[in-house]
Amino acid sequence: MAAKSSSDSLNGVCLSENEPTVLLTGFGLFRDYGHNSSNEVVKALAKTGIPGTRLVTKEVPVEYDTVSSVVPRLWEEFKPDLVVHCGMDATTRNLVVESQAHNSSYCAADNKGAVPKQGLCCGVSPQNERLSTCFDLVALTEKLKTAGCPVPVETSNDAGRYLCEFIYFTSLRISPWTVFIHVPPIDEPYSVQQLACTVSTIILQLLEQKKSVAKSTVSDAKVEKSQSQEKQAIAAWSNESSCSS
Helix, strand or coil, X not given: CCCECCCCCCXXXXXXXXXXXXXXXXXXXXXXXXXXXXXXXXXXXXXXXXXXXXXXXXXXXXXXXHHHHHHHHHHHHHCCCEEEEEEECCCCCCEEXXXXXXCCCCCCCCCCCCXXXXXXXXXXCCCCCEEECCCCHHHHHHHHHCCXXXXXXXXXXXCCCCHXXXXXXXXXXXXXXXXXXXXXXXXXXXXXXXXXXXXXXXXXXXXXXXXXXXXXXXXXXXXXXXXXXXXXXXXXXXXXXXXXX
């Protein structure tokens, strides 16, 4: 299924009314890197789509203030069932699914030379707040071992305290139905096609996990609570600017 283009540098949408909406983001260029593998994977999936999903893709600049303003708007506009943020990690050779994100200690400057006020992602949240995805990542990796993925998948609890962890915390504050994936550089050793194929499988497995979890009465209550939290968090983000030069 081909993605429809828009005026954004990357904002593909594979449309289907009855399929779950997946928001998939990658980062643009940063520092001295000639490419950002996360965005290459997102662009590849924007072209092919992911079976059984309404896929929305977006390139996000490596800028704290842009993340703080754009991500809540994407949640509000598309109302995704699942959000998957991707970012490049030049030190890894496999795909790495991150489990959590922190509110504090964002001290490294972004592409505009800016850092968040007081090093915080969200000024109205507790400084030491740590948020986790609600997905069972152990179960996810066990499933992926038998799924025939071309790229190994690991888990981590340290997303790096830069834009990767910053965008993860931003979305987790809106909804726990969020995951962050660190992507290795292209051809070191996996091709963009191999990486995209594995990310697609991860997304499908996450959707299956959410579907099975939501069947229980207890989980339904959690879903309702999550939806309420989404609305409150989006409203809070819209009133806050967290970045300064």
